[in-house]
Amino acid sequence: MSTEDHPAKKMKMDEKVIGTHNGTFHCDEALAVFLLKRTKAYANAGLKRTRDPAVLNTCDIVVDVGGIYDEKTQRFDHHQRGFEEIFGHGFETKLSSAGLVYKHFGREIIANRLQISEEDPKIDTLWLKMYKEFIEAIDAIDNGISQYPTELKPRYRINTDVSKRVGHFNPAWNEKVDAETVDAKFLQASAMVGTEFLDRLDYYANAWLPARDLVLEALNKRKSVDPSGRIVLFESFAPWKEHLFELEETLAIPEAEKPIYVLYPDETASNWRIQAVPVSPESFESRKALPEQWRGVRDDALSQLSGVDGCIFVHASGFIGGNKTKEGVLRLANLALHM
Incomplete structure (x- = not known):
C-alpha cells in the first residue's frame, strides 16, 4: 500500500506535503526531505512517496522526481534532460535534489539551527563550508560523477560513505516487503543522514568557526x-x-x-x-x-x-x-x- 493510499497517512487539509518518489531510495532525497523539515515552511509537512504525477501535483513541494526544476513552483528534480544546475561559488558539481534543496533553503536551515539571523555573516561561511564538506559528495555520487578526472583503479573499496549507508536501508532484492515498510525504511534513512548533517553543522558552528576567528585574529596581529x-x-x-x-x-x-x-x-x-x-x-x-x-x-x-x-x-x-x-x-x- 503506497503512502498516498494509506488511511493512517491522509494529510490534513491545511497541512503542507512534501513529495518524492517511492520504491528504492537514495541519499539525496533522504537528506532533501530531512532538510525541508528544518525550514519554517515545511517543518510540519507530511510526506508522500509516489511517482504518480497526479498525486505529485497535489504536493506543495516535490524533490527528486517529476522532471522539473523550478523554484517558483517548488519543484526540485535533477533527472531531466538539459539539467546542469550547480551550486556556484567555485563549485562545479551538478546538483542532486539534496544540493538543490540546500542551495535554496540552506541558509535558513543553518540560521534556524543556530538560532541567529540569516543576515549574520557566519551564515554564508557555514553555508559554503557545509556544501564543500558534506553536500557536494552526495550530489556527485547521485549524479555518477567520478571523484577523479581520469579513470584510476582503486586499491580498495569504500562502502561506508553516507550515500552507501542510506542505500543499505533499502530492502534486499529478494526481500518481500510492502510499500509501507519501504516508506518506514526511507524515514529511518532520512533521519540517519539528517542527523549526520546536523552533527557536522554543529561542529563547524561551535568548533571550526571559532578556530577560524582565532586564526584571523593571529594573522591580523x-x-x-x-x-x-x-x-x-x-x-x-x-x-x-x-x-x-x-x-x-x-x-x-x-x-x-x-x-x-x-x-x-x-x-x-x-x-x-x-x-x-x-x-x-x-x-x-x-x-x-x-x-x-x-x-x-x-x-x-x-x-x-x-x-x-x-x-x-x-x-x-x-x-x-x-x-x-x-x-x-x-x-x-x-x-x-x-x-
Whole structure:
C-alpha cells in the first residue's frame, strides 16, 4: 500500500506535503526531505512517496522526481534532460535534489539551527563550508560523477560513505516487503543522514568557526610579533592549517608576507611548538623547513647548536620543533627566517 493510499497517512487539509518518489531510495532525497523539515515552511509537512504525477501535483513541494526544476513552483528534480544546475561559488558539481534543496533553503536551515539571523555573516561561511564538506559528495555520487578526472583503479573499496549507508536501508532484492515498510525504511534513512548533517553543522558552528576567528585574529596581529609578518603566534592552540590558507586568500596577503612559521603552546600548555607552514594544506613539504643543521637534534645539544636556551627537539624532517618557552620558539623562528 503506497503512502498516498494509506488511511493512517491522509494529510490534513491545511497541512503542507512534501513529495518524492517511492520504491528504492537514495541519499539525496533522504537528506532533501530531512532538510525541508528544518525550514519554517515545511517543518510540519507530511510526506508522500509516489511517482504518480497526479498525486505529485497535489504536493506543495516535490524533490527528486517529476522532471522539473523550478523554484517558483517548488519543484526540485535533477533527472531531466538539459539539467546542469550547480551550486556556484567555485563549485562545479551538478546538483542532486539534496544540493538543490540546500542551495535554496540552506541558509535558513543553518540560521534556524543556530538560532541567529540569516543576515549574520557566519551564515554564508557555514553555508559554503557545509556544501564543500558534506553536500557536494552526495550530489556527485547521485549524479555518477567520478571523484577523479581520469579513470584510476582503486586499491580498495569504500562502502561506508553516507550515500552507501542510506542505500543499505533499502530492502534486499529478494526481500518481500510492502510499500509501507519501504516508506518506514526511507524515514529511518532520512533521519540517519539528517542527523549526520546536523552533527557536522554543529561542529563547524561551535568548533571550526571559532578556530577560524582565532586564526584571523593571529594573522591580523602577526606584524606585532615580527615586522616581516612571516611568524604567526597563537596564545592557545587552535586548528590553524586549513583556515590559514583560506584566510591568506581572503585577506589577499602578498606572497612576500605569507607566514613561514606558526608558534603555539603544546597540548600540555607547558611547552611550546614551532611549526613550519606547508606549501599546501595536504603537503608534507614546508614553505621553509627549520634549518637542516637543527634537524634530529634534541635538548641541550640543540640549545648549544642554536644558541637558544630551553630547546626540546627539532623533527628530522624540519617541519616542527619544540622549546620550553614562548620566547624560545620565537627566537628559533627569528633565527630560522634568516638562515
